[in-house]
Amino acid sequence: MSTTPSAQEVMALRQRTGAGINDCRSALIEASGDVDQAIEMLRAKGQAQAAKRAGAEAKEGVVHSYIHQGNRIGVLVEVDCETDFVARTEKFIGFAREIALHIAAAAPLAVSDDDVPAADREREQRIAAEQAADRPENVREKVVQGKLEKWLDEVVLLRQKHVKEEDYGGQTIEELRAALASETGENVVIRRFARFQVGEA
Numbered sequence: 715m716s717t718t719p720s721a722q723e724v725m726a727l728r729q730r731t732g733a734g735i736n737d738c739r740s741a742l743i744e745a746s747g748d749v750d751q752a753i754e755m756l757r758a759k760g761q762a763q764a765a766k767r768a769g770a771e772a773k774e775g776v777v778h779s780y781i782h783q784g785n786r787i788g789v790l791v792e793v794d795c796e797t798d799f800v801a802r803t804e805k806f807i808g809f810a811r812e813i814a815l816h817i818a819a820a821a822p823l824a825v826s827d828d829d830v831p832a833a834d835r836e837r838e839q840r841i842a843a844e845q846a847a848d849r850p851e852n853v854r855e856k857v858v859q860g861k862l863e864k865w866l867d868e869v870v871l872l873r874q875k876h877v878k879e880e881d882y883g884g885q886t887i888e889e890l891r892a893a894l895a896s897e898t899g900e901n902v903v904i905r906r907f908a909r910f911q912v913g914e915a
Contacts, residue, residue: 718860719743727752735827736873736888759896772903774801780814789814791907796900809894809902812876816887817907819877823869825904830870838865871904 719742727738727749737756745751775794782788793810795801824830842861846854867873872888882890887904895902 718863719747721859723747723749727756734872734888734892736886737892740889759892772796772901772905774798775903775905776801776807776810778807778810778814780811780818782818786912787818788910789817789907791817792905794903794905795898800898800900803898805894806898806902809890812878812890813871813887813904814907816874816877817871817909820871820874821909821911822871822874822907825871825906827866827870827873830866834869835862838862871907 719739723742724735724738727742728735730749730753737759738752741752741755742749745755772794774797775792777790777792780789780791791810791814793806793813795806800806823834839858839862842858842865843854845861846857849857872891873886875884875886876882876890885893891902891904
């Protein structure tokens with residue numbers, strides 16, 4: 715199997731485990747396409763179990779703010795969980811603070827794949843198709859999909875590696891969210907964010 719699993723393979727693993735899309739993709743890559751091995755990896759990390767709580771309603775949480783040095787960039791982010799008890803913990807508040815700091819630095823476009831505006835996705839797909847026009851027809855679609863996936867890795871918050879890569883071992887925001895959900899035993903949701911930068915509309 716190629717180093718990058720197809721969207722269908724990722725979705726099939728997600729349906730079997732309930733784990734997040736990014737976790738499934740990472741597990742398939744690490745397992746070189748071996749689905750059973752990927753499932754074992756997800757279970758070992760506790761991500762599959764944490765994802766089962768994803769259906770639980772997250773009505774508690776915090777809104778955290780971050781103002782970058784120089785007061786030129788500001789962020790508001792809402793991170794939710796199931797109980798007020800967890801929302802008040804230092805670990806949960808610290809997670810929200812780290813997410814706000816990351817958003818200030820990385821300027822994501824959306825929280826998840828589903829939140830990416832259709833117009834932006836279509837534009838990137840069009841650009842990728844134009845760039846792949848000189849490639850053989852049998853690989854063109856794969857090239858376009860690969861370019862689109864790479865772009866989503868750059869602009870979707872949950873796919874981005876935390877800007878403090880050394881502190882977090884290169885983990886993505888989704889991996890950090892899943893770890894917190896597993897640790898607290900609650901559904902943890904990064905609901906929405908707003909990023910403000912002086913001079914930007």
